[in-house]
Amino acid sequence: MDIDDILREVDPVFHAVPHEKRDLQELTRAWIAERSAPELLHWPANGLFERINNNIKQQIEKVEEMTGDMDPKTNFALIVIQTELERYKYLVRSYLRARMAKIDRHTLHYLSTDALRSRLSEMELAYATRHQALLHNHYLSSFLSSFPPNLQNLNDASAGISMIETPDLECAVFIRLLKDAFVEGRGVDSDGSLDMRESDIVILRWADAKPLVEAGSAELV
Amino acid sequence: MPMYGDQGNKLVQHAKRTQNLAHLPPYQTELVRGVTREVRDLDKDVASLLEPFQGSFDPSADQATACTLLVNHLSMRRNKRCLLAYHRTRTDKLEELAWAGSDVLDHAGQQPGGANNAALVDGGASSLSPQEEDYFRQFGDLLAACKGQWTDIDLTGSLEPPRDLFIDVRVLKDAGEIQTEYGAINLTKNSQFYVRQGDVERLVAQGYLQKLA
Numbered sequence: 001m002d003i004d005d006i007l008r009e010v011d012p013v014f015h016a017v018p019h020e021k022r023d024l025q026e027l028t029r030a031w032i033a034e035r036s037a038p039e040l041l042h043w044p045a046n047g048l049f050e051r052i053n054n055n056i057k058q059q060i061e062k063v064e065e066m067t068g069d070m071d072p073k074t075n076f077a078l079i080v081i082q083t084e085l086e087r088y089k090y091l092v093r094s095y096l097r098a099r100m101a102k103i104d105r106h107t108l109h110y111l112s113t114d115a116l117r118s119r120l121s122e123m124e125l126a127y128a129t130r131h132q133a134l135l136h137n138h139y140l141s142s143f144l145s146s147f148p149p150n151l152q153n154l155n156d157a158s159a160g161i162s163m164i165e166t167p168d169l170e171c172a173v174f175i176r177l178l179k180d181a182f183v184e185g186r187g188v189d190s191d192g193s194l195d196m197r198e199s200d201i202v203i204l205r206w207a208d209a210k211p212l213v214e215a216g217s218a219e220l221v
Numbered sequence: 222m223p224m225y226g227d228q229g230n231k232l233v234q235h236a237k238r239t240q241n242l243a244h245l246p247p248y249q250t251e252l253v254r255g256v257t258r259e260v261r262d263l264d265k266d267v268a269s270l271l272e273p274f275q276g277s278f279d280p281s282a283d284q285a286t287a288c289t290l291l292v293n294h295l296s297m298r299r300n301k302r303c304l305l306a307y308h309r310t311r312t313d314k315l316e317e318l319a320w321a322g323s324d325v326l327d328h329a330g331q332q333p334g335g336a337n338n339a340a341l342v343d344g345g346a347s348s349l350s351p352q353e354e355d356y357f358r359q360f361g362d363l364l365a366a367c368k369g370q371w372t373d374i375d376l377t378g379s380l381e382p383p384r385d386l387f388i389d390v391r392v393l394k395d396a397g398e399i400q401t402e403y404g405a406i407n408l409t410k411n412s413q414f415y416v417r418q419g420d421v422e423r424l425v426a427q428g429y430l431q432k433l434a
Binding site for chain 2: 087137
């Protein structure tokens with residue numbers, strides 16, 4: 001909670017958060033979450049990225065319009081807008097790249113079931129499929145094609161070890177509570193549970209934190 | 222006496238070394254071929270061992286043969302994993318280079334002294350296998366397609382958070398004239414400029430310019 005949240009509570013109409021700001025907040029949150037979570041999270045389905053792309057386009061146009069102006073005042077405004085634009089673009093870029101890196105690491109895993117596939121955006125799905133096909137082709141042409149047929153698979157699960165690696169859902173993450181909640185976590189020797197207040201920060205396993213994050217009662221930090 | 226898996230082990234050692242190198246060492250064509258041959262030989266052994274049983278092999282009745290089969294089987298799988306690991310490490314490296322925007326295949330010397338290019342050329346010959354060159358080209362196409370969908374963001378841009386809009390750069394190599402919104406700048410060697418970061422990012426990545434702190 002910051003000063004804006006407090007103001008909003010006092011007077012929800014006057015201090016309502018404008019659209020753009022809410023989008024930025026959402027983007028920032030998605031970015032932080034994606035970077036801290038061990039597995040790929042859901043692609044925001046509410047058209048967030050369409051809106052963000054439009055905003056970026058608008059600002060770029062504005063910058064182009066203002067560039068011709070030699071007035072020092074506009075010049076200053078221009079620098080502010082461009083700085084903001086660069087930061088905005090960085091957020092989007094870093095977010096997309098973080099996702100792509102995760103997809104690259106466990107491509108077959110994310111392509112294996114429909115539930116997992118639905119986490120990817122259309123473009124990511126195309127990227128993952130194509131990338132995997134390229135890799136497979138490369139393996140085939142480099143050595144796999146001269147293997148005996150029963151050894152050519154890339155998704156064997158014999159001897160109890162699946163060839164498809166999956167992300168480690170048990171690794172630790174930090175979360176900040178957004179609402180008062182009862183937090184349960186599994187430990188090595190014993191499990192723990194705690195009544196937590198808003199804005200408290202805890203470290204626990206991602207598998208335990210995930211339901212809280214998905215329900216919106218906590219965010220990753 | 223060479224043992225099963227020795228060659229596979231060597232491949233993995235190569236892969237491990239590659240992880241810590243800035244450049245890509247030459248492709249081990251011979252080793253890859255050797256390991257693949259070993260797999261084929263093992264498979265043949267398995268087939269000939271099983272032949273007299275006509276598909277009715279009972280492991281508990283003939284434990285010695287069962288053990289041989291198991292060892293052969295595991296060796297094959299191990300070799301496969303070694304090969305996969307070796308190739309994956311190298312493709313990872315290639316992808317990294319593709320993201321960084323260096324043109325690995327362009328090693329004919331059109332760009333004398335290009336740091337990234339020199340790293341991949343070993344004694345005049347490319348250190349990539351023909352398959353890897355194909356892979357690199359195709360991955361580059363894939364990347365370009367992805368970038369095309371996010372034109373405003375520049376997907377391959379810097380992943381360092383932007384701090385300042387303008388930066389000081391020193392020109393390390395002549396890079397010709399570039400267009401900026403404040404007019405054209407002629408980048409001649411050893412000159413120094415205060416420019417918009419977005420305009421020169423590519424040139425910094427390619428080693429033409431150096432960022433000054």
